[in-house]
Amino acid sequence: RAGEAGAWSVRWARFVQRRPVPVLLGSAVLLGALAVPALDLWLGMPGDEAKPTSTTERRAYDALADGFGPGFNGPLTVVVDARQADDPRSAVAAVSDRLAATAGVVSVAPPRFNAAKDTAVIQAVPATAPTSERTEELVHTIRAERHATESATGATFEVTGTTALNIDVARKMTDALIPYLLVVVGLAFLLLLVVFRSVLVPLKAALGFLLSVGASFGALVTIFQNGHGAGLLGVEETGPVMSTMPLMLVGIVFGLAMDYQVFLVSRMREAVVHGERPAEAVVTGFRHSGRVVTAAAVIMTSVFAGFMTGGETLLKMVGFGLAIAVLFDAFVVRMAFVPAVLVLLGERAWWLPRRLDRLLPRVDVEGEALGRRSPAPALAAVPDA
Template identity: 55%
Template sequence: GAVALPAADMRLALPDDGTAPTSSSKRTAYDLVSEGFGEGFNGRLVMVVHGDDAQQVQRASASAAAAATGLPDVLAVAPGQASADGRTALLAVVPKSGPSEQATFELVRDLRAKLATTAGATGAEISVTGVTAVGVDVSDKLSDALPVYLVLVVGLGFVLLMLMFRSILVPLKATLGFLLTIGAAFGATVAIFQWGWLASLVGLDTAGPLVSFLPILLIGILFGLAMDYEVFLVSRMREDFVHGDTAKEAVVAGVGHGARVVVAAALIMMSVFAGFVLVEDPIIKSMGFALALGVAVDAFVVRLSIVPAVMSFLGDRAWWMPRWLDRLLPDVDIEGEKLRPLETATSDPAPVGSTVR
């Protein structure tokens, strides 16, 4: 649980050259520009002013420049460049902070809010764009979609596991264990790649925000692997339980038969993902680290330690389901429980003296 705490401070952004390897040419150029002109020159914003005529655009451009200059994180506003017909003008805004810093994100939002008032007063259309502004928009969109995506993935997984195992507590345990896995993976990744803790151990030169699409990628891949490991273990427990074993005997049998499969599968995936940590690119490096750690936590901590302990503690209660819900849900009968009476009937020996035809 403590490993997941840094995840509360997770920041998302599109990558910039400021986090590139120090030996790369683009990082050298970024550092030279920052040293000579300030970090904001690496992430300039662009104000686009459009109106019905040139006079309106000129007035709106002057008002927009004055509004931007009044913001605390703006270093300078370059003079506007008008189009041939004078109906569109571009103004460059140089922030004081770097393109992936939180202050720049706030500047984009504040600038748009302030320019909305200016646009209303002048009647012109005023927009804020540029690579940095696009990065802010993408990060905000993905951050807003992340809770919905997580609820959808976990919710559908819960329903499918409930259909498979005919239980409420088993899928609840599986999904809560997955949330623990995600929390640990996010927390450790934030601590190393965003805060810079132990960054030298993974060969990271400069810490910075995580790439915007990492959480969605991490949730999707780890959820699939986590549910695979869950099914490997619990399906055998369920099969033995419905065929007459006690709950504890079913847990022992399930772990005994499924643990080797889970360990082998986890080691394979960890080896694949850990190989990406050796790449210089910090984006690929962070992806590989998060996935490798997530697989390790889920397989060895959640599925092979917590799951057997919880199943043993719950006993027969692990397979409880309300009768009304059991009647409502379709019975997929994965374990072949309905075939057992038929198998018993066909295997009974014929009575002595009877004729078998």
């Protein structure tokens, strides 16, 4: 029987059925505590300083930092447009002097002019490393002084270069994270609302996903940014979390999480539609889909964990982030948080306002309409020849 084949999942579902409150509180507190470090999430683009010390790139980076200061590896490129100035050369010289006097700048190279002598490029070396938060503050400080410089000299300027570009990308990614989460979770809520014909089930799915993502971000910050346990993964240098990591993690893990949600809860919904009590329907869902979700999660976790065997810190960050997110979502959220909430809600889990029920299109995933059909008429007996 399916129940015998999935005995372990049935035993776990029975345990959750008997103790939903401790399971719910335990899973929520665990993920919430792990998510706390995510409040200090700092995005950036790690460079050669994040590579193993065995690589030539890292040794060259360290040699330059030791000889010329950490900022030498990431100079700021300042492009001065003096076409509107009365005296372009004097205006460029004034901008260069202002840069040299800015706190956090250790040296400014002589300006390089174009053929028309009205545009110049200046290299400014920060006192701190390219991925340092102080370097980011320095870039914002220089840009904030642009209006005053333009008023005094008639020339304007832009701060660019690899260091400034990475800072700008990190800022854009940070600003886009919350809207991206709202769009993804909002669309998922609407789709699950149609599929499960319930308000609370999609809400619970979205909340569980946010908990697992938050805990994953917290784990990334703890190890790769703050350095706690970094040595266990072979990470020699900590720094900012890769700029594209949050959006990539949310997108990939969201797709997997919704798969696990549909695998598990659709079977519970089918059992409820066909007359089972909500608490017993949770057990039925685990009996038929628990092994599927577990196998899928183990496979994807193994694939993502394989990235951690590479020597690059960025690969380890990607592999660890995705692997730990799948583990949190599949085994803490879908296997503990979700069934505990459903058991506690009971019949209310499948509540849907009547007006909304009439407006939503019907997607008969459970085959409910088949049970309402009248049986086919019996065939007439054929007389013997």
